[in-house]
Amino acid sequence: xxxxxxxxxxxxxxxxxxxxxxxxxxxxxxxxxxxxxxxxxxxxxxxxxxxxxxxxxxxxxxxxxxxxxxxxxxxxxxxxxxxxxxxxxxxxxxxxxxxxxxxxxxxxxxxxxxxxxxxxxxxxxxxxxxxxxxxxxxxxxxxxxxxxxxxxxxxxxxxxxxxxxxxxxxxxxxxxxxxxxxxxxxxxxxxxxxxxxxxxxxxxxxxxxxxxxxxxxxxxxxxxxxxxxxxxxxxxxxxxxxxxxxxxxxxxxxxxxxxxxxxxxxxxxx
Amino acid sequence: xxxxxxxxxxxxxxxxxxxxxxxxxxxxxxxxxxxxxxxxxxxxxxxxxxxxxxxxxxxxxxxxxxxxxxxxxxxxxxxxxxxxxxxxxxxxxxxxxxxxxxxxxxxxxxxxxxxxxxxxxxxxxxxxxxxxxxxxxxxxxxxxxxxxxxxxxxxxxxxxxxxxxxxxxxxxxxxxxxxxxxxxxxxxxxxxxxxxxxxxxxxxxxxxxxxxxxxxxxxxxxxxxxxxxxxxxxxxxxxxxxxxxxxxxxxxxxxxx
Ligand SMILES: Nc1ncnc2c1ncn2[C@@H]1O[C@H](COP(=O)(O)OP(=O)(O)OP(=O)(O)O)[C@@H](O)[C@H]1O
Ligand SMILES: [Mg+2]
Numbered sequence: 001x002x003x004x005x006x007x008x009x010x011x012x013x014x015x016x017x018x019x020x021x022x023x024x025x026x027x028x029x030x031x032x033x034x035x036x037x038x039x040x041x042x043x044x045x046x047x048x049x050x051x052x053x054x055x056x057x058x059x060x061x062x063x064x065x066x067x068x069x070x071x072x073x074x075x076x077x078x079x080x081x082x083x084x085x086x087x088x089x090x091x092x093x094x095x096x097x098x099x100x101x102x103x104x105x106x107x108x109x110x111x112x113x114x115x116x117x118x119x120x121x122x123x124x125x126x127x128x129x130x131x132x133x134x135x136x137x138x139x140x141x142x143x144x145x146x147x148x149x150x151x152x153x154x155x156x157x158x159x160x161x162x163x164x165x166x167x168x169x170x171x172x173x174x175x176x177x178x179x180x181x182x183x184x185x186x187x188x189x190x191x192x193x194x195x196x197x198x199x200x201x202x203x204x205x206x207x208x209x210x211x212x213x214x215x216x217x218x219x220x221x222x223x224x225x226x227x228x229x230x231x232x233x234x235x236x237x238x239x240x241x242x243x244x245x246x247x248x249x250x251x252x253x254x255x256x257x258x259x260x261x262x263x264x265x266x267x268x269x270x
Numbered sequence: 271x272x273x274x275x276x277x278x279x280x281x282x283x284x285x286x287x288x289x290x291x292x293x294x295x296x297x298x299x300x301x302x303x304x305x306x307x308x309x310x311x312x313x314x315x316x317x318x319x320x321x322x323x324x325x326x327x328x329x330x331x332x333x334x335x336x337x338x339x340x341x342x343x344x345x346x347x348x349x350x351x352x353x354x355x356x357x358x359x360x361x362x363x364x365x366x367x368x369x370x371x372x373x374x375x376x377x378x379x380x381x382x383x384x385x386x387x388x389x390x391x392x393x394x395x396x397x398x399x400x401x402x403x404x405x406x407x408x409x410x411x412x413x414x415x416x417x418x419x420x421x422x423x424x425x426x427x428x429x430x431x432x433x434x435x436x437x438x439x440x441x442x443x444x445x446x447x448x449x450x451x452x453x454x455x456x457x458x459x460x461x462x463x464x465x466x467x468x469x470x471x472x473x474x475x476x477x478x479x480x481x482x483x484x485x486x487x488x489x490x491x492x493x494x495x496x497x498x499x500x501x502x503x504x505x506x507x508x509x510x511x512x513x514x515x516x517x518x519x520x521x522x523x524x525x526x527x
Binding site: 167168171174175176181190192266 | 346366
C-alpha cells in the first residue's frame, strides 16, 4: 500500500547513518522491496481458497479489460479533471490566505481559530452535507478537493512566511523596497520550500477528497468504479482504480519532493 | 552644516542601554570611522542613522531633516552581509537597482564594473552558499556601491577579508569616495584601518554606548603607502589603543578584526 506520509520534514532534514549505502545498493533494495511484496501477495492469493482474494496477476488482467472497454480511461479522466481543478483552486486560495496569515498578525489572530479547528476536523464528515448542497455533479467534487487541499497549503505557507529571516526583511527596508516588492523578492522566495511542502502533503488529501466524493455521489470517477465493481464482487477490477490512484499519488508526491529538495539545496547557506 | 547630526540619541533593548545620549556630527563628503569594543552600540547607531529603527530618545538629522525611515540616498553595508540565498551573486549586487525599476538585463550590465571592482569576475552566477565568507562580504559591498548612494554607512565591511584583499578594498573605497563625493561612516575594529582611511575617528565606550573621544586625523591626502612609518601615526595609534583598553576592562584587548 502507499507509504503514508509521516514526514512533516523540517528544513534541517533528517538524521543520517554514518555509512551511506551506495546508489546501486539503494536501487537494489528499493526494487527488491517492490518485488517481494508482489510475490508474497501472489503466493498468498494462489494458496487462498476464497474467490474474493485476488492476486496481482488477476489485477493486471483486469486492467487490460478495463482499458479495452474504455471504462478506466473515462472514469480516470473524470477524476483527474476534478482533482486538477480542485487542486488549483485549493492551493491558490491556500497560498493567498497563508501569505496574509503569516505576514499580518491581525489576520492570523482573526482566522486562526477557524483554520486550526477545521484542520483538526476529519473533513470527510462534511462531504455528505456538501453534496446535498452542491449536487451530484463535478462541482461537488471540485469544492471538496479544494477544501481538502486548502489547509495543508495555507498552514505551511503561513509557517514559511513567519520563518522569513528578519535580517532580510530589514535589508529590503534599507533599500527602501515597497511592501509588494518585498513580497516578491524576499517573502515568497523565502517561504517557497514550505509552500511546496504544503502542496506535497495536500496531494494525498486531495486524492482522498476525490475518491470519497465519488463514493458519495456514485455517478462517475475512479471512486465510483471501485464502488460499483466491489458491489458486484469483481475484486480484481475494483482494485485496478486503487492501483491507478496509488501510482498517481506517488508520482505527484515524488515530483514535488524533488522540487523541494532542489530548492533547499540552493539555499543551504542559510 | 553637518550632513548627519545625531543629537542625544538613546536606545534601549529591554534593560540593556545600547546607546545613551550620543552626539555625532558628520560633514558632507567626510570619512568618519567608528571604533569601539564589541557590543558598544556601533551597529545600533548605524541602524538608527539609516532609519531602520527609531531611537528611544533624541533625533538624527540628515541634511537638516529628522530621520523618520529609510532614505534612498543612504545605504547600509551590513556586518553579516545579508545576501538573498536564492539569488546569484550578480543578482544580489543588482538588488538595489532592480528595486529602482531597472530591467534585469540592464541591471546586470550596470553591476559588472562593481563585480570586477570587488574581484568577483567568474562568480557572477554563483549562489551565496557557493561563496566564501569574504566573497559574500564583497557581494554585499558591491550591492551597496552599485546604487551610488550619497551616504554610505558601513558596518565592519572588510571584517571577513584577508589582509591583501582588505588593502585592495580600502584603496577602491577611497577612490570611489573621492570620485563620487560620498559621506562615509565606517565601523571597524582595526585602529590602523581607521587611521589610514578617515578624516575623523570617533571612539565609543559601552554601557551605555557613547562617544568618548573624537580624533581628527591630520594626514593630507592622497596618503602615502608608508603612512604607518610616520611618528604621528604611531602616536595616534597608541592613543586610540589606550582609549579602547580603558573602555573595555573585562576583556584583554581590542577585538581583532
Ligand atoms: N535587536 C536587539 N535586541 C536586543 N538587544 C540588542 C539588539 N541589538 C543590539 N542589542 C544589544 O545592544 C548592544 C549593542 O549592540 P550592537 O550590535 O549595536 O553592538 P556593536 O557595537 O555593533 O557590536 P559588535 O562590534 O560586536 O558588532 C548589545 O549589548 C546588544 O546585545
Ligand atoms: Mg555590530
